[in-house]
Structure formats: structure tokens, C-alpha cells
């Protein structure tokens with residue numbers, strides 16, 4: 001089996017000779033601290049050897065549950081936000097037909113996502129759409145108390161029970177949450193829902209290879225065994241025993257820290273040339289943003305879909321402030337084969353492309369962009385993926401996770417907490433007069449009265 005690969009040469013050229021290599025001891029120490037559990041946030045290292053600890057029995061249990069949902073539902077709504085949402089969506093969209101929601105071939109249920117916003121129109125339109133559908137719900141929340149997800153789940157649970165009856169609804173609602181704590185656990189136990197546990201020591205953004213990602217992915221009809229196999233192979237390929245020269249996660253962690261602290265590159269743009277990878281970038285943004293953005297430090301993770309965004313953000317990237325670098329996920333071989341047709345009249349002047357694969361044009365766009373951006377002062381990291389399938393996506397997921405753990409430790413932050421996200425929640429609860437927030441409510445109202 002091939003492997004994803006990493007090319008950092010077009011980034012390293014922006015640094016003094018051997019700068020990246022000079023990070024090798026720090027990177028090694030960071031990885032050893034992860035292995036030994038001596039790093040900050042060491043109670044959240046359950047993801048580190050998660051792929052290799054997945055058992056066939058566990059996969060079978062997930063597949064069994066997915067089979068039930070697939071048989072009983074034409075639509076499955078996955079309710080969750082952040083790490084309880086993005087991984088599943090990233091994998092499903094990367095593997096699915098770009099128009100899957102329009103192709104109603106009845107072979108797969110339609111997978112919809114909710115609980116990731118508080119848009120009234122979104123929720124009203126979703127419940128309208130579900131009115132005449134046999135739908136089920138996967139309710140995902142590690143804390144079991146996240147407002148966006150809880151609010152959505154309350155609506156969906158009521159609607160599902162109303163449409164299918166309480167007894168049938170019980171068979172098509174699944175909870176993925178903490179083993180003991182939180183409202184989602186209390187509800188699942190009381191109602192008798194099938195449930196899966198998110199391990200205590202796996203943070204939301206590192207949880208895609210737990211039931212959080214695996215159940216929705218299996219429901220969508222994808223091979224979760226192959227996904228895990230890819231992750232296991234990457235776990236081996238990036239183990240601490242692998243030398244820096246051969247360890248792509250160590251190199252990625254090193255080059256991004258070098259660009260950040262030695263070359264003033266404060267923004268990393270994750271780039272793809274396949275629109276199916278849009279949500280892979282969204283997942284990556286949370287992984288790196290929530291892990292590294294703290295203590296007033298951290299690279300800002302941004303993303304672009306090329307060539308689409310070359311026609312909107314291309315100008316800024318080529319000639320704006322030189323504080324950015326790009327990481328490109330390049331898919332070597334698309335799954336489909338489409339040739340450009342010849343046209344006798346050639347009114348569009350495109351006959352020079354006749355007989356070429358569309359992907360050849362895309363690859364030349366990628367190469368041309370890399371040359372132009374590097375000439376314009378944008379370092380370029382390239383991750384090459386042989387093809388878009390479960391196995392290589394599994395590799396990619398673990399590669400980004402382990403590199404993130406290493407990178408955050410090199411940066412000197414705790415990559416496994418997210419204290420900053422509480423600030424907005426506290427204000428929102430105070431503004432909504434949530435019980436228990438009386439003092440905060442009073443203070444925030446007084447403050448607003450003075451503004």
C-alpha cells in the first residue's frame with residue numbers, strides 16, 4: 001500500500017539553511033513527552049494510540065448499529081458541533097458524490113448535519129424537510145450540554161417521536177456522549193437509546209476515529225475498517241522510533257514552527273484543488289486552531305478551495321502582507337476519468353486542451369499556482385495523497401492529529417484544552433438568564449446599559 005507523502009522543500013527555502021532540521025531535537029522531545037504522558041494536557045492523550053487499539057468487535061458493533069439506522073431511515077440527522085461534527089462531515093463529503101443529496105437512489109440514507117448553529121431559518125427549514133421523511137438522529141456531544149446541539153436535539157427528538165411514535169423513535173435515535181455525565185447521557189439512559197461512549201481522555205477535536213466519526217461514516221455507507229487501517233499505518237509511520245528524515249508528522253510540526261517563529265508566517269492556509277475536501281479543511285482548522293491558539297500565541301489556521309478561491313483570494317495571497325504560507329493537499333489520481341472534447345468550431349479557443357484529462361488542467365493550475373505563490377513570497381508545503389478513499393483519509397487524519405500534538409508542544413502550549421471558548425458561552429447564558437448565572441446576568445446588563 002502506498003502512503004501519503006510530504007514535501008517541505010518549497011517552504012524550507014524561505015528559512016536559513018538547516019533551520020527545519022535544527023528543530024529535530026525539540027520535535028523528538030515533544031513526541032517523547034506525548035508518548036510518556038509528561039506533556040501539558042496529559043489526561044487527553046487517548047487519541048495517541050487509538051487507531052491501533054480499535055478491535056474488530058468494536059467495528060462490528062458500530063457497523064451493526066449503522067445497519068439498523070440504514071434499514072430504518074431514509075434520512076439520518078447527525079447533531080453535533082465542533083469536534084462532534086466536523087470529522088464525520090469531512091470524511092463523508094470527501095468520499096461522497098458531489099451531488100449525493102440530489103441523487104436519491106435509495107441505496108444510502110441522506111446524511112444531514114444539524115446542531116452546529118442556532119439559525120432559526122436553518123432549523124425551521126430542516127424540520128420542514130423532515131416532515132414526511134422516515135428519519136433518525138445521531139446525537140453527538142461529549143459534554144452532553146452544548147447549547148447548539150442540545151437545542152436541536154430537543155426539536156428533533158420531539159419531531160421523530162411525533163412522526164414515528166415513541167417506541168419506533170427509540171430504535172432510530174442513537175447517543176454518542178460521555179459514559180456518565182451530561183444531559184445527553186441522562187436522556188439516553190432514561191429513554192433506552194443505543195449509545196456509544198466518547199472516552200474521557202479523547203478531546204472532541206481528536207475524536208473522529210471514535211464512534212463520533214465512525215458511526216455517521218458507517219451510516220453513510222463507507223468502509224470504517226479501511227479508515228482505521230489507514231490511521232493504524234500512519235500511527236506506525238510516525239512513531240517516535242521513526243527518524244526525523246522519515247517522519248512526515250515530525251517534519252510538518254517542525255517546518256510550521258520554524259515558519260512561525262523564524263520567518264513571521266502567522267497564518268497557514270490549508271488549500272485543496274478538489275471541492276470535496278472543503279470540510280477536511282474545516283476539521284483541520286478546529287484541530288489546529290483550538291489546539292494552538294492560546295497564551296496569545298499560535299498560527300491562525302485558514303483555508304481556501306482552489307481554483308475557486310484563486311478568483312477571490314488569489315490577489316491577496318499573491319501580493320498581500322507576507323505573513324502567510326500554504327499547505328496544499330494534492331490528490332494524485334481522481335476517482336473519475338473525464339477527457340476534454342474536441343470542437344470543430346473551437347469558438348472558445350480550447351482545442352489545445354482536447355483529449356486531455358480535466359485533472360491534467362487542474363494539476364497544471366496547481367503547479368502554476370505553486371510557482372507563482374512561491375515567487376510571490378508564500379512558502380509552500382505539499383501533502384500528496386495517492387487517491388481519495390477511506391484508507392488514505394485515515395492516514396491523513398492521524399497524520400494531522402499526531403503532528404498537531406507535537407507542534408503544540410513545540411510551541412509551548414497545552415494543545416489539549418480550550419479555555420477560551422467558554423467566554424462567549426458565559427456571556428450568552430448571562431444574557432439569556434440561564435439559572436445559575438444570576439450574578440453574571442446582572443453584571444452584563446449593567447455593562448450594556450452603560451455602552
Ligand SMILES: O=P(O)(O)OC[C@H]1O[C@](O)(CO)[C@@H](O)[C@@H]1O
Nearest residue numbers: 082083084141142143146204421
Ligand atoms: O461535544 P461537545 O461537548 O458538545 O462539544 C463540541 C465542541 O465544543 C467545544 O467544546 C467548544 O465549546 C469543542 O471543543 C468541541 O469540539
